[in-house]
Amino acid sequence: MLRIAVLGCGRIGRMHAANVSRHARTSLAMVYDIDAGAAGEVAANLGVRVARTSDEVFDSGDVDAVLVATATPTHADYIERAVAAGKPVLCEKPIDLDLARVDLCGGRIAGSRVPVQIGFNRRFDPGHRAAREAVAAGEIGTLHQVIITSRDPALPPVAYLRQAGGLFRDMTIHDFDLARFMLGEEPEEVFALAGALVNPDLGKELGEVDSAMFVLRTASGKQCHINNIRCAVYGYDQRVELVGQSGMVLSDNRKPHEVRRFLAQRTEAAEPYLLFFLERYSEAFMAEIDAFVDTVERGGTASPGFEDGRRALILAEAAYVSLREERIVRVAEIA
């Protein structure tokens, strides 16, 4: 059993703590949060102890590895401390909102063999993964186009938006990572177009966008489209479409169950899609712990790793340049 400490007891931290606690190959060593009350509640529910400081976590001989689910500005610090302490770390995305800070962190952990895994959970979704594997197995011949549909059910609160770093770094970053995963090649060019369509006022006040379309291209010419919008009242809409020389593979949405209604006005009507990421990607969040344990136990490089986190952020930065300059931006212009 890998003894994992969870840092951060907010919404996603609580989910991770519960997952670590019930995962067959891990145990929850302790939890920590700057809000001791939040940590205490999780600890009580799961029957573990609270670390009073983050130092206590990194110093503890009872902690084999750490899972970082704290606020974004702490991620890079905690990654550095975990690596320094020789503790493998699974860190929520993004590494940081600032590429310079990410690169600084990258420099500081360079050369270490302590596994650093980034929480791009969607790579572990059974459907998305099976789609990727079908392509890798040659089922659709050479891959030509990838279309990623990624829609949040609603706008987050303004308070969240103020510190989230912008749509591309907060929400699209998952899609940029998924694009890289699905394309199997590095995107070299990025185009972005975006606006505040769901809530134009928010756009004016925060300069934030809520609806966007992207086009990416790899060196070999593979094309990728991403569309984002934050108003999918019918559920968290998460689809990946892979088009190749000899076919298409589609990873579609998941419903809570398979009941369909047939009434006078509509037939075959299904349930709304699962809301929200905790529900839609519940299997993926467990599977990413699985992968983390595998890496820790068997050695090898964590995947998705630090560089994957950095690459996704670079795509977000390139997309922001494209948005401002209304042109294709070469990723090489950014980093």
Added chain:
Amino acid sequence: MLRIAVLGCGRIGRMHAANVSRHARTSLAMVYDIDAGAAGEVAANLGVRVARTSDEVFDSGDVDAVLVATATPTHADYIERAVAAGKPVLCEKPIDLDLARVDLCGGRIAGSRVPVQIGFNRRFDPGHRAAREAVAAGEIGTLHQVIITSRDPALPPVAYLRQAGGLFRDMTIHDFDLARFMLGEEPEEVFALAGALVNPDLGKELGEVDSAMFVLRTASGKQCHINNIRCAVYGYDQRVELVGQSGMVLSDNRKPHEVRRFLAQRTEAAEPYLLFFLERYSEAFMAEIDAFVDTVERGGTASPGFEDGRRALILAEAAYVSLREERIVRVAEIA
């Protein structure tokens, strides 16, 4: 061009007349109805002439074949007259509501080589036919079970019900024929259970049922279930499920188009199914004319033919005995 006269200008006769008129291999020679006004209207729309009597149809040198879509009690007569006149006949189901009359007709036309095709249109539905062909091609191994779902959108008017001969002879007769077509073997045993669930009053007044379940078995043991109900507000529900040793083939419903709605309460909601048989089986009605022309032009036995019409009626009779006696009835008990 096969010159076909259409007898009967009611709802289904009008449809047949229009089909004959626009079919690439047939022309509409003339139309006839006991209601001269009805015939006149069809004739005017389609630019053909009205026969004043049915004799005129059977005697005409301009008529190569006849399509009978008149009231049921005239079917057997018209079949006999068409055969006597040497004109191939495509006759709507049922041949007659009375098995004795059917057998009399059978005796009278025995030995003739004039093609007699019965209007079991469902055999020509592209989906049902493809399903049957998949089984014939061995795609699901030995066929074991057939499940036929057949639901009318609503109860017909009482006036119709009074003369329709009862649910089994009027509605289920199509399913009995489809069962024979799909099973590829003769059902030897029949069980029926029925009731007036949609309109219990009608049941009391007419002794009619509107909801039924059947189980059939062939000599080799193949099993078949049919369910009927006359209240499918979501559309005319027509499905066939074929289960074999190594798989299942399903022929499902057809919608007017493939629009789906995704709203807060429901996702993937499609249109109601096509209403009613004229719409759902529009391709089938054209294809049965195709088959009729093929038989007339190339020779051979019409299919479904007279004996198919008789067999379906025998199954209906067996089902009525089963309903009364609450037991399995052997088809051999009937005929």
Added chain:
Amino acid sequence: MLRIAVLGCGRIGRMHAANVSRHARTSLAMVYDIDAGAAGEVAANLGVRVARTSDEVFDSGDVDAVLVATATPTHADYIERAVAAGKPVLCEKPIDLDLARVDLCGGRIAGSRVPVQIGFNRRFDPGHRAAREAVAAGEIGTLHQVIITSRDPALPPVAYLRQAGGLFRDMTIHDFDLARFMLGEEPEEVFALAGALVNPDLGKELGEVDSAMFVLRTASGKQCHINNIRCAVYGYDQRVELVGQSGMVLSDNRKPHEVRRFLAQRTEAAEPYLLFFLERYSEAFMAEIDAFVDTVERGGTASPGFEDGRRALILAEAAYVSLREERIVRVAEIA
């Protein structure tokens, strides 16, 4: 936390032990099996102790309730002992293969208020349950017909079949229970037709059937069809269709994920359905523990309870009479 002991460490017992162990409201107190090795393995995996005898379970002050997943012939005994010991019991179906034994057990526990829940897991499937609730909420008006499709992926081993009590008591019993649950009324009449289509040899040797069709009717006239077959190579096929005066609700199958392939020969091709009941009904097995805990903690009658177990067996017995006598059998003839 309700401390539950699990008796029986075979396939389904292992699953139950793991579920009890990770359920938020229960803990696994101990496990027992006549095969001490099997029990030891489960105990080691889940970190609990093995009871050396079943007495130890029923006598233990550390055991609040028991879950019985042993061989069928022991069920009635264990129910009686659990009730005598005042320990609520969740017992796998069937109570016994012999109705007389069931009735004896029923007499012995009569008057006790110790909850006895029977493991009809399908009632807890999120889809089936939502379908039932949609009907109860009046979404489709008065319910008229229920169609239950229930197909096992393959024939079980001969050794299993020799002691399983026959298809109707072993497999269909789940469908009989589901029929009662969905109909919301007691079936009063049963018709059954069955054969050995998947493996005729087995039929000859064991007198066993592997393919069956049933029709049931309630006092108010509601109709229900069940079809069973043990050769669904495309997965464990579990569907419920509910047809009412104003619509239909369908609870369909569940796939491991929502990937679809679009290739030259086929489009929209999905994964095989989940195999087998442990996978397909994994949520249901957890939810039935939930219901059990609710009953134990809040009081009230367990549901599905002892009488539900008895009623399903009576339907199986009626079905066997129908099979032999080829007629509708009134349930009142049996009990």
Added chain:
Amino acid sequence: MLRIAVLGCGRIGRMHAANVSRHARTSLAMVYDIDAGAAGEVAANLGVRVARTSDEVFDSGDVDAVLVATATPTHADYIERAVAAGKPVLCEKPIDLDLARVDLCGGRIAGSRVPVQIGFNRRFDPGHRAAREAVAAGEIGTLHQVIITSRDPALPPVAYLRQAGGLFRDMTIHDFDLARFMLGEEPEEVFALAGALVNPDLGKELGEVDSAMFVLRTASGKQCHINNIRCAVYGYDQRVELVGQSGMVLSDNRKPHEVRRFLAQRTEAAEPYLLFFLERYSEAFMAEIDAFVDTVERGGTASPGFEDGRRALILAEAAYVSLREERIVRVAEIA
């Protein structure tokens, strides 16, 4: 009956001639083709006469209207001649590959009230139209994003590609029109990215592309993505997705029938999609004749009309500039 002459007896002309011939409100007056043999064959099949020259068509008193399905370079001429002759014209897209020629034609017919309808058949597809109407009816609130998937089954022959004017003017032009139709607003900005992925050699030889992604934006900020590729072996893939503030409407593909296979490897497997535009849009081609007759008989402006044909071409031109300059292009830069 509107007497329509069909000019052009190639693949699409033959289809139009047959449609005009069997449409309830039109008759086929005559056909014309520079290849007299092609015209003769159509004339013989449909029982009409061949015009020896195009003048004969425009001069004939037996011709109420013309349908132009000839080679693209003749379209503008024939439109001008039809208008001059006072004969309403339904002309296949595009008006011309050269915007200057289109504008010249536009100038010449300016002020005339003779209806000019352009053959953007997809606007008449029952599904696409119902989707548009659902949006117009407010079913999904304010429209924000449109996603058009449009994939040909295979690359056309090189000979065709040499004169087709390039992917954007030949294939995407339909999607540009559909985008305008669905958005309900004029796109003001266009971005395009394309490559020769299906056949890189063809790319090198002809400078042609076969795979493309577009992003468009209207004045109010609505976003639209189009993806094209010429290798959909699973069928002609034609989908429109409309996302609004309160829901999504999807117009999906059409299959020849609704058979699905459930086998050991795959479940729910459907038929390949209809190949090709003649089949997929067969209802649409009939419905566009309907609309044409309506306009001719009732007066009013043809829709889609000449300006729609011009606008779609302008979007194609803007897309080519974007492709070359790798930036957003304002439509106002073009015209």
